[in-house]
Amino acid sequence: GQQLNQSPQSMFIQEGEDVSMNCTSSSIFNTWLWYKQDPGEGPVLLIALYKAGELTSNGRLTAQFGITRKDSFLNISASIPSDVGIYFCAGREANSGYALNFGKGTSLLVTP
Amino acid sequence: NAGVTQTPKFQVLKTGQSMTLQCAQDMNHNSMYWYRQDPGMGLRLIYYSASEGTTDKGEVPNGYNVSRLNKREFSLRLESAAPSQTSVYFCASRGKIWEETYNEQFFGPGTRLTVL
Numbered sequence: 001g002q003q004l005n006q007s008p009q010s011m012f013i014q015e016g017e018d019v020s021m022n023c024t025s026s027s028i029f030n031t032w033l034w035y036k037q038d039p040g041e042g043p044v045l046l047i048a049l050y051k052a053g054e055l056t057s058n059g060r061l062t063a064q065f066g067i068t069r070k071d072s073f074l075n076i077s078a079s080i081p082s083d084v085g086i087y088f089c090a091g092r093e094a095n096s097g098y099a100l101n102f103g104k105g106t107s108l109l110v111t112p
Numbered sequence: 113n114a115g116v117t118q119t120p121k122f123q124v125l126k127t128g129q130s131m132t133l134q135c136a137q138d139m140n141h142n143s144m145y146w147y148r149q150d151p152g153m154g155l156r157l158i159y160y161s162a163s164e165g166t167t168d169k170g171e172v173p174n175g176y177n178v179s180r181l182n183k184r185e186f187s188l189r190l191e192s193a194a195p196s197q198t199s200v201y202f203c204a205s206r207g208k209i210w211e212e213t214y215n216e217q218f219f220g221p222g223t224r225l226t227v228l
Contacts, residue, residue: 003154033216035219045209045216045218098206100217102154
């Protein structure tokens, strides 16, 4: 499967700061997903996007499906220590069935 | 409703040994998946099962076999473990998300496997 380009690879921020990460692909996707993985656990779905330009929020998290359908970004506002973890983007190409392509993840550390 | 469960949580094997990783879901999902996660590599699909009785190869199937025992259970077998198979293995099943219009993958807690 296609490997997505996710950046940054890691972030080290202070509590209260806003965070932004993004994901790009070389082909057009019809689905973008954002998962969070806590240490020692499996990924948990945070946000799902299905339409180009769509902007969706889940509490302090906001994600957008890029207009070109080749990118997506995730913003976290007013970060707190429990935001620590690895954030993965995942996407699905049109006509690919249900297979997901994953980014390599953004590791987020938040200091009090 | 336990979601997706995996056993064991941790395992250490010697090269050449065999073992089976177990996965079960209680959400009545049709599709199930096995991934491996390596540092800096994200998640890579090993095998998947679109429905009971069917299995298909994913991106990295070599060295693995799978069995869809029934609708609930999907196991992953390493016949002759190699150090390159040291990884964290995740099972997932696909079903309706909160909007109940779309279906996406729900992951288990993982099995951490070390092959010496």
